[in-house]
Amino acid sequence: MSVVLSRDSQVRVMEDTVTNAEKHLGQFCSMLAAYTRKTAQVRDKADRLVKQLTDFANTEHPEMRATLRSFAEDLAKVQDYRQAEVERLETKVISPLKLYGAHIKQTRAEIKKLKQVQKNEIKQLAKLGKLRQKSPSDRLTISQAETSVQRASADASHTTHQLGEMIEAFQKRKLTDLQKIFSDFVTIEMVLHAKAVEVYSSAFQTLENYDPERDLEDFRAKMHGLYGHRDARPLTETVSSPAVPWSLTGQSAQTALRGERREDEETMEASAEEDLRGRGRALHQ
């Protein structure tokens, strides 16, 4: 009977292992999904800031215009990295945790089967005990019942052993998967942060180099009605964007550039919205 008790405690350890994994991995999954959603929202807010910076740049004098555009481009780059972060968190962190749901369900079904087998062993043992008490002289029936107990015990022993190996494999997979998932989380975060440091370093330089003096000269000229001076300065002089290969001067060039930017912005916004919708679906599944 002590073997039966030992098997029973083994099953309890197995059940606890699976229940604990189910509870905590499920919580990790939903918490990391929430973290990822909030990160996507930071990206969205920054995307709006990028758009606003670009709109504002178009109302400013050339030096500030170029500075703001360059800053907006850098800010947009960081959001691209954040978008990559969000996508990679979904693929390498949230999805593997989600897969545990099915894995745990399957393991739980195996434990249930084992419990049936153990129940049968106990039933056979009880039957044998009753027979021995009621008809101690009925050797044949007792012998048959003993065979049934032996068969049921062998079955229980075999199944417990098999399931033990399965649960050990389950635990091992859980440990190495968690190691992998959290390592991936850290790596994904590190990539974002490292890239952001790189991009913001360049943005900082651009902002540092801005000198308001020439813009103020333009502003004075405009205020005192000396139009023309402002547009005489070639725009490309201070525009660092590689998207402007030709030399632009004057108002019409400014309008052209503005149209171009707006289109870019709209495409970006549209795809960002699409992303969010797609993402919202994925995360709420």
Place this chain on the structure above:
Amino acid sequence: MSVVLSRDSQVRVMEDTVTNAEKHLGQFCSMLAAYTRKTAQVRDKADRLVKQLTDFANTEHPEMRATLRSFAEDLAKVQDYRQAEVERLETKVISPLKLYGAHIKQTRAEIKKLKQVQKNEIKQLAKLGKLRQKSPSDRLTISQAETSVQRASADASHTTHQLGEMIEAFQKRKLTDLQKIFSDFVTIEMVLHAKAVEVYSSAFQTLENYDPERDLEDFRAKMHGLYGHRDARPLTETVSSPAVPWSLTGQSAQTALRGERREDEETMEASAEEDLRGRGRALHQ
């Protein structure tokens, strides 16, 4: 009359300058506040993950327990930096932009005064014109009206000049303030990202060094009912936390540690909630 027209167009440039600043700086302020709020929410989600990691660590075998605790501590450190980021964004980015509200209101009041002065000039001019038409021979009244026009013109000229200087100063301050505010934004973000790279590098190493073998030995022993072995291993061997100066072994030590961590976590959570509430108020003002 062309002087009057020129003054009129100057006022229009002034008004446009202030209106443009009001519109865009206001939008920057609310967008950066939204960005900051979302960042605070990312911090909150990560704080929950820290708590969950600590709770889960307490249910795991020693090696994984130590690994998860170390990872949770690193993740918490990054949130401390994020909290600093949020506070600095409020102080150095959002607050200066908020201050523009009052500044713009004041400048707008000055422009209104100037418009009154200009209106008076036009009124005096009209009066003089009417007099000349109606009573061209009334030299005395015409002369008085001429003096009034001269006085109103001098007043308008003086006020326009003064306001011109004020608007120029306004524009200059706007340009240098934006340069400073965006530079500060970039610096604050850079500090967070650089610190996060540092902390996550160490977290990555901890996770890489985790070896599930010893935990699996413990698990096997537990499953086969060989209790005692698991708790015989000193916990401090793999615990990198400086918060545990004494040597801890066995179940009671684990419970003590758990209690200690919980308290820390609760304090942290409570203050985080308080922060958010405080922040929510500040940002919605």
